[in-house]
Amino acid sequence: MAETGGSLPALVLRRLAISEQVAAAKFGTGRPVDDPVREQRELARVRDRAREIGLDPDRAAGFLADQIAASKQVQHRLFAHWTAHPGDRPTGGPDLSVLRAELDGLTVALLDQLRATGPEPLTPPETPDELKQEPLRTAFRSLAQRPS
Ligand SMILES: C=C(O[C@@H]1C=C(C(=O)O)C=C[C@H]1O)C(=O)O
Numbered sequence: 001m002a003e004t005g006g007s008l009p010a011l012v013l014r015r016l017a018i019s020e021q022v023a024a025a026k027f028g029t030g031r032p033v034d035d036p037v038r039e040q041r042e043l044a045r046v047r048d049r050a051r052e053i054g055l056d057p058d059r060a061a062g063f064l065a066d067q068i069a070a071s072k073q074v075q076h077r078l079f080a081h082w083t084a085h086p087g088d089r090p091t092g093g094p095d096l097s098v099l100r101a102e103l104d105g106l107t108v109a110l111l112d113q114l115r116a117t118g119p120e121p122l123t124p125p126e127t128p129d130e131l132k133q134e135p136l137r138t139a140f141r142s143l144a145q146r147p148s
Contacts, residue, residue, distance in 0.1 A: 008113040009125045012067065012139045015106050016132055019071040022099050023078040024090035031096070033075040038100075039068055046107060055115045062142050063114055064107065070139035077131055121145065 006014070026033060043061050050060035082089045122143040124136040137144075 006109075006113075008110070008117055008122065008143070011106060011110050011113055012070075012136070013125065013127075013132075015067055015103065015110070016070060016074055016135055016139070018099055018102055018106070019074045020078060020131075021093055022071070022096065022103075023075040024093045025096040025099060026075070027079060027082055028090065028093070029096070033072055033079060042068070042104075042107065046111065049108065049111055053111060053115055055111060059142070060111055060114065063110070066139055066141045067110070070135040073135040073138055074131060077135075117143075 023033070025031075043064060046060050046064045047057040050057040122140060124140040124144070127133060127136060
């Protein structure tokens with residue numbers, strides 16, 4: 001079950017952690033990182049959900065687009081690493097369908113937190129994990145730019 005409580009930064013980090021497992025599931029089964037059909041479906045659902053909870057659909061979709069871009073940055077980095085270092089390749093791990101169900105649960109929680117968050121700019125949390133530094137900046141793009 002997905003951990004769906006927590007602050008916006010905690011949820012963003014959780015999404016990136018699941019993205020690492022998504023990369024492992026795809027690498028192991030020869031699937032590509034990018035799935036544009038799923039992305040469009042998610043963005044359409046996010047717009048619907050945003051309207052339901054009184055959040056601007058463009059703001060919600062822009063925010064999710066940043067989360068998707070960040071997820072793909074993490075996954076592409078891991079694919080490159082595992083291609084260059086076969087000894088580090090993962091074994092086992094949850095199925096993609098299980099992980100996607102977790103991501104879908106997290107999206108609902110992320111939108112609730114986005115609505116609850118005020119207009120003050122948010123900066124990405126510090127992380128010692130180099131893999132996640134640029135993806136975190138991507139994930140916080142729209143939040144960091146909001147007017148104070
Ligand atoms: C996480 C996935 O990988 C990519 C990123 C997505 C996302 O962050 O929601 C969706 C589709 C893929 O382009 C996935 O395939 O589920």
